[in-house]
Amino acid sequence: MIVDVVIAGAGPNGLMLACELSLAGVRPLVLERLPERSQDNRANGLVGQVVRMLDRRGLYERLAGVQDPPRPAPGFVFGALPIDLSVLDDNPLYLLPVPQLRIEQMLEERAGELGVEIRRGHELTGFDQDADGVTLKVSGPAGPYTVEARFLVGADGGHSIVRKLAGIAFPGVTTDTTISRTAHATVPAEFIDPATGGLDVPGYGPIPPLLHHRTERGLFVYAPLPSSTAPLISTMEWNGQDAEGPLTLAELQASARRVLGADIAFGPPDGPGPHLMRKLNGGNTRLAERFRDGRVLLVGDAAHVHAAIGGPGLNLGLQDAVNLGWKLAAEVRGTAPAGLLDTYESERRPAAERVVMSSRAQSALIAPGSEVTGLRALFTELLGDPRNVRRIADLMSGADIRYDVGSDHPLAGRWAPDLDLEGGGRLAELTRDGRPHLIDFTGGDWGHPATAGLSGSAVPCTALLLRPDGYVAWATDVPQPDAESRASLRTAIRRWLG
Ligand SMILES: Cc1cc2nc3c(=O)[nH]c(=O)nc-3n(C[C@H](O)[C@H](O)[C@H](O)COP(=O)(O)OP(=O)(O)OC[C@H]3O[C@@H](n4cnc5c(N)ncnc54)[C@H](O)[C@@H]3O)c2cc1C
Numbered sequence: 001m002i003v004d005v006v007i008a009g010a011g012p013n014g015l016m017l018a019c020e021l022s023l024a025g026v027r028p029l030v031l032e033r034l035p036e037r038s039q040d041n042r043a044n045g046l047v048g049q050v051v052r053m054l055d056r057r058g059l060y061e062r063l064a065g066v067q068d069p070p071r072p073a074p075g076f077v078f079g080a081l082p083i084d085l086s087v088l089d090d091n092p093l094y095l096l097p098v099p100q101l102r103i104e105q106m107l108e109e110r111a112g113e114l115g116v117e118i119r120r121g122h123e124l125t126g127f128d129q130d131a132d133g134v135t136l137k138v139s140g141p142a143g144p145y146t147v148e149a150r151f152l153v154g155a156d157g158g159h160s161i162v163r164k165l166a167g168i169a170f171p172g173v174t175t176d177t178t179i180s181r182t183a184h185a186t187v188p189a190e191f192i193d194p195a196t197g198g199l200d201v202p203g204y205g206p207i208p209p210l211l212h213h214r215t216e217r218g219l220f221v222y223a224p225l226p227s228s229t230a231p232l233i234s235t236m237e238w239n240g241q242d243a244e245g246p247l248t249l250a251e252l253q254a255s256a257r258r259v260l261g262a263d264i265a266f267g268p269p270d271g272p273g274p275h276l277m278r279k280l281n282g283g284n285t286r287l288a289e290r291f292r293d294g295r296v297l298l299v300g301d302a303a304h305v306h307a308a309i310g311g312p313g314l315n316l317g318l319q320d321a322v323n324l325g326w327k328l329a330a331e332v333r334g335t336a337p338a339g340l341l342d343t344y345e346s347e348r349r350p351a352a353e354r355v356v357m358s359s360r361a362q363s364a365l366i367a368p369g370s371e372v373t374g375l376r377a378l379f380t381e382l383l384g385d386p387r388n389v390r391r392i393a394d395l396m397s398g399a400d401i402r403y404d405v406g407s408d409h410p411l412a413g414r415w416a417p418d419l420d421l422e423g424g425g426r427l428a429e430l431t432r433d434g435r436p437h438l439i440d441f442t443g444g445d446w447g448h449p450a451t452a453g454l455s456g457s458a459v460p461c462t463a464l465l466l467r468p469d470g471y472v473a474w475a476t477d478v479p480q481p482d483a484e485s486r487a488s489l490r491t492a493i494r495r496w497l498g
Contacts, residue, residue, distance in 0.1 A: 003029045004332045006136055006149040008124040008162050010037075012100065013300030013317040014155030015107035015118075019057075020325025022114035023434030024468065026332045029147070030116060031138060033123035037108070039274040043100035043308075044225060044232070047076070048315035048397035049415055051094035053322055056470050058432040062106050063098045069418070069426060070094050078310065078392050079365025080212035080219065081379055085393055087386040092399035099227050103314070127152060127165060129295050150332060152296045153324070158284065160302035166293040172286030172305075172356075179240050180219075181252050184230040184275040185266035187222070198222060203262035212309070214376075216368050218259035229271030235259050238368050247279040283307055285360060287352055291345040299324055304352040306359040309366065315398055316355050319469075320348050326434065326468035330498060337498040347403045358395050406495060407488065409475040410459045416472050427466075436473075436497055437466040438489075465492050 005021055007014045010032035021028045046054070051070050054060040060070055072091035076083050085091045111118065119140065126137040129152070136147040154162025163170060193200040198209040199222050207213050213220045219236035235255040243251045249266045256264050269275045288303045300317030324344045330336035365376060382388045394400035403413040411417070419427040419439070430437060440463045464475040474492030476485045 003149045005151045007153045009156035013321050016318050016321035018111045018116045021329050024326045024329030026329040030118040031122045032120050035121035041099045041101045045097040047311040050315040050318045051096045055428045056431040077211050079362035080214040092397040093393045134295050154298045154302040158301040158305040166296045169289040170286045174284050176282035180236040180280045182234040183277045184269040185233050201262050204260045214366050220259050230269030247277050306356050307363050309362045312355045322469045335498045405473050407474050411472045411475040434468045439464050
């Protein structure tokens with residue numbers, strides 16, 4: 001039997017891709033080397049367009065536990081500098097504080113509902129590809145076996161064996177100057193400031209909750225997250241000494257003392273675990289030189305890794321998966337227009353490059369030293385201007401992504417704005433099935449333009465063609481369908497939907 005698509009890796013991005021392929025009528029096989037989901041939680045939340053993207057698939061409410069649509073955040077941080085997002089009239093930055101373990105659990109449940117087969121304890125160990133397909137070598141609980149597939153997608157993380165075996169280079173930089181320490185721990189009750197929910201540390205002063213807090217000696221984070229009984233404490237230091245061995249609370253306390261110049265006696269966390277105790281030395285910023293080699297593609301961390309600051313990883317990776325899913329499904333079904341699958345890389349590489357740029361800039365802004373303090377003072381001045389706040393919010397959310405879809409309308413190539421539909425529904429309710437939609441705002445004859453919000457301005461629009469990934473393939477503001485607009489719509493349908 002030949003499987004249409006094998007996905008190596010049941011992390012968040014592999015699972016999301018599996019859901020998207022299934023929605024588009026292609027049932028993939030997912031291979032995951034771990035017999036059970038890892039209990040090592042990485043992300044503590046989703047930041048950016050990905051929150052709205054999950055809403056458009058009906059998955060936001062499963063994570064948020066509410067029926068209401070997502071709302072933009074009133075504030076956030078860029079490089080440990082607070083950003084007041086309330087100055088924006090259509091703030092694009094959405095946040096969803098939920099642990100990655102919960103996101104993976106939800107996506108695995110969803111994949112199961114859609115009939116995806118996930119083989120746990122089955123590791124991809126090698127593959128060969130030719131013009132017709134890929135032969136995979138797999139090591140499973142009952143021994144080695146092979147699988148024939150038409151496509152293989154590496155969603156197997158930063159150390160991707162798929163990327164390595166495909167001979168795709170992973171250029172970038174590795175830094176070894178930082179040590180970050182993170183643990184669930186209790187703090188003395190008298191240090192907690194009930195007014196802010198943050199800390200007031202004797203000998204240091206106030207520390208706001210949930211934000212990166214920089215001093216000239218390092219970074220400190222106090223995060224009392226709703227998902228955990230004990231707060232998450234983090235420090236980051238540069239050029240510090242590593243105490244050998246696994247992290248201990250005493251080591252974390254010593255690090256906090258160096259960063260803050262004051263003592264906080266951390267205690268072991270109460271309540272049910274899993275409790276985090278993690279030390280990371282250095283970090284990688286790397287981008288795969290290609291996202292595709294013949295019948296082999298890469299998504300998520302297999303294609304790009306960068307600092308976790310600002311939480312951009314899943315915004316990037318989950319949207320890779322949604323961008324790839326419908327295109328790969330069309331290729332498998334034989335309905336894809338020529339070149340459609342290549343637009344996966346031409347659209348997602350620039351998005352990854354922007355995340356790399358943003359995470360490098362933020363890493364520079366949190367570093368210790370008086371020059372950085374000067375740079376931060378300048379940035380703080382710049383962030384007093386709402387136009388700069390908008391640029392940073394667009395960058396962090398990915399709202400400034402504009403794909404080249406071959407149309408000049410201001411909405412074309414952009415994430416479709418939230419629209420209220422006739423009869424009271426939201427656009428997000430229409431898009432759960434992952435299908436393309438032609439949306440007419442005028443009741444049939446494109447009459448008077450409706451307006452759609454875009455980067456703070458209202459854009460006239462009478463009809464738009466929505467791609468399955470939520471981006472606008474074509475839009476018009478002509479009051480009546482005329483020969484030119486009909487022809488451009490037909491061109492867009494052929495170009496994107498075959
Ligand atoms: C400390 C930390 C904090 C972070 N915080 C955030 C945050 O707040 N917000 C955010 O958006 N992102 C955050 N990230 C980034 C985010 O965790 C990653 O981007 C995300 O996990 C990538 O998902 P993935 O599915 O691409 O890869 P992974 O999560 O790495 O999953 C890859 C899967 O492939 C499996 N696998 C590997 N090799 C094989 C093989 N040969 N055969 C079969 N299976 C295989 C692995 O077992 C694993 O399950 C953080 C990362 C770190 C390290």
